[in-house]
Amino acid sequence: MSELSTRLHLRRKELGLSQEELAQRMGYRSKSSITKLEKGINDLPQSKVEELAAALETTPAYLLGLDTPCPPPGFEPLPVMTQVPLIGSIACGTPITAEQNIERYIGVPAAWRADFALTCHGDSMSPTICDGDIVCIRCQPEVEQGEIAAVRIGGEATLKHFHRQGDAVMLLADNAAVCPPMIFTGLQLEELHIEGRAVGLCRGL
Template sequence: MAVYFGEKIKAARKAVGMTQKQLAEKIGVANTTVSNWEKNANRPDPDQIELLCGLLNIAPSILFGEKESELIIPPGFKPLPKMATVPRVGAIACGDPILAEQNIEDYDKVPADWRADFTLVCEGDSMMPRIQNGDVVAIRRTPSVENGEIAAVRIGDEATLKHIYLHADYIELRPENPAFPSIIRRRNEMNDVHIEGKAVGLCRSL
């Protein structure tokens, strides 16, 4: 007996414990759209397939078959890289691990070769022009970085993105934008600074 596209979506969705409403919200479509997919009434657009498969942890070839899953790439363009789904961290509760469930706001798709563990949304202009307000920055977890690298740093219950410079008796969190002052923590104050990870890429809306 043939298993249709919609039945495969439904089975994969249930396997990851997600409702139709939750799946629709993560893809950015109406609940009825997911329902219609599962009823085989229609199929997702090509730009939705990668996100759908990532959220359901299933390969496009499983849903469509190898030939049908091969998207046509126009001349002069490269195919999208293999993507990974990572949690987006929002407000951080003081003392909680940065990836604690209560800190996770959403999920983002980023290139798998970035080896990112989570993302943060940049707020403000302190890292302009390299990182702009609203950019989604991918972070690879590591407790230390090289001087000058951009890292996600937690100070108390807040996370910030800055260039890190470690010295014998102080740490400097330096913005990219020269209009903003560096954050300096000396001696015992250095204990309040926790490097959560290195910035490895960013996603920006056009």
């Protein structure tokens, strides 16, 4: 039996599929095509490998024996992680990621491309972001309307939805009962500095 035949059979069993069910997923009229593939009687054209992989909820590389074993159904491999600084209190006049502002380093998914993280205090962004949640931020000087931004106001950093209206900036919380809209105009705008955009959330670390 070929590698593909062996892995096809194993993966089908892992998913709890009968040969008839797999044949239906592949658009075959009967299970005979699957039977012949599993016994190595028939070869699968390269153009059909990707289709078979999708039917078996795996990858062509797995079926061909070119990568690591496929995880069981319902399980996902751990993402690639990276370390980012968790910011504590912010010293006035320092960059937010200055050494004296860093509380510790935490592991977050590398796919987020986060530069640092902040701990949320209070319920102003509840239920989206709860008290104690760690929010990961990607450094960027501008954000789109309505995105959640880490905004520095003097020596404090706050997480709010960012809106620009003409010459004014409005920071909106999800829980308006706790935190009414914060509006900045004129010289007040000089107090504001966008540190970045929220790209991920860690809860229960």
